[in-house]
Amino acid sequence: AQSVAQPEDQVNVAEGNPLTVKCTYSVSGNPYLFWYVQYPNRGLQFLLKYITGDNLVKGSYGFEAEFNKSQTSFHLKKPSALVSDSALYFCASGRNYGQNFVFGPGTRLSVLP
Amino acid sequence: DVKVTQSSRYLVKRTGEKVFLECVQDMDHENMFWYRQDPGLGLRLIYFSYDVKMKEKGDIPEGYSVSREKKERFSLILESASTNQTSMYLCASSLSGGYYGYTFGSGTRLTVV
Numbered sequence: 445a446q447s448v449a450q451p452e453d454q455v456n457v458a459e460g461n462p463l464t465v466k467c468t469y470s471v472s473g474n475p476y477l478f479w480y481v482q483y484p485n486r487g488l489q490f491l492l493k494y495i496t497g498d499n500l501v502k503g504s505y506g507f508e509a510e511f512n513k514s515q516t517s518f519h520l521k522k523p524s525a526l527v528s529d530s531a532l533y534f535c536a537s538g539r540n541y542g543q544n545f546v547f548g549p550g551t552r553l554s555v556l557p
Numbered sequence: 558d559v560k561v562t563q564s565s566r567y568l569v570k571r572t573g574e575k576v577f578l579e580c581v582q583d584m585d586h587e588n589m590f591w592y593r594q595d596p597g598l599g600l601r602l603i604y605f606s607y608d609v610k611m612k613e614k615g616d617i618p619e620g621y622s623v624s625r626e627k628k629e630r631f632s633l634i635l636e637s638a639s640t641n642q643t644s645m646y647l648c649a650s651s652l653s654g655g656y657y658g659y660t661f662g663s664g665t666r667l668t669v670v
Contacts, residue, residue, distance in 0.1 A: 476656045487561075487647055487661035495656045534600070538656065544590070544615075545659060549599040 446471040448537050450548035457525045458556050465520040465551045467535030476538040477518040478545075479509055481531050488534060494518060505529070525555045560584070563648050563662035570669050576635040578665050580648030586660075587653045589631035591615075591623065594645040594664075606631055607653070638669045 447470045457463045469475055476495050480488040492503025499511045509520045518535060535548040564579035580589065591603040592615075602615030604623040612623050620642060624632045631650075635642055645666050649659040 476658075478658050480661075485566075485645075485664065485666060487563075487663045488649075488659075490658055490660070493656075493658055536659075538658065544602065544605060547600045 446475075446537055446546050448535050448546050448548040450533075450535055450551045452551050453549075454552045454554065456554045456556060459527055460524050463522050463525040463529070463553065463555070465533050465535075465553060467518045467520065467548055468516050469518060469535075469537045470516065471537050471546075477509075477511065478536040478538065479503065479507070479518075479520050480534045480536060481505075482534065482550075483531050491520070491533075525553075527555045527557050529553060530555045561648055561650050561660050561662040563646075563665050565665050566663060568665055568667045570635075570638050570667065572639060572669055574635075574638045574669075576638045576667070576669075578633040578635075578646055578648075578667070580631045580633070580650075580662055581629050582631075582650040582660070583629065584650075584660075585628065586650035587628075588651045589625065590649040590651075590659065591621075591631065591633045592647045592649065593617070594647055600647065603633065635667075638667075640669050643667060643669045 449468045478493045479491040482488045492501050494501045494511045502508045532550050534550050536545045538545045561582045570576050590605040592600045601617050606612045606625045622634045647664050648662040651659045
């Protein structure tokens with residue numbers, strides 16, 4: 445069965461510093477990997493996805509993620525964090541027809557001014 | 558842009574009431590999903606549908622039912638609301654194929670008193 449792990453419940457970073465939110469996956473075959481962000485009392489918003497090709501994927505709001513097949517990871521990164529990046533971040537894996545997404549448990553990012 | 562619209566942002570209902578949560582998407586997506594989100598438990602799939610009049614149980618279907626009479630509309634029904642169904646409910650839709658990703662509605666925060 446496929447699974448997605450986000451090993452950190454909470455990540456704290458100072459404004460202006462680089463941030464990383466970690467995600468590892470367990471999926472047979474080639475995974476489709478996604479990052480979503482959720483602001484308080486809102487739905488999830490798509491940030492970026494990896495399907496195939498270049499391992500470094502760029503997305504919305506200056507975020508990027510690096511797909512690492514050997515480490516089965518898809519960590520979310522941003523070179524310089526903003527206070528407005530504070531939110532809940534979900535990693536997800538999708539696969540073939542007939543299989544639903546698997547979401548990680550979420551990581552709460554707090555960017556401190 | 559695809560829009561997924563949930564009819565209510567906040568809802569307060571009494572124990573034992575029958576509750577309808579409505580979700581409408583405007584981009585002809587085949588798949589629709591209902592999740593609930595609770596602190597510490599992440600996203601849990603309640604029901605999903607791959608086609609009109611078709612429904613499949615997710616991980617936590619007990620106490621819920623769904624209806625999909627038209628492609629664009631997916632309704633979640635709480636047959637007899639209970640306090641343990643107080644939660645954030647998220648609707649999502651997608652095209653078929655795991656590489657498309659999900660589009661989420663803004664969520665309905667339901668409180669059962």
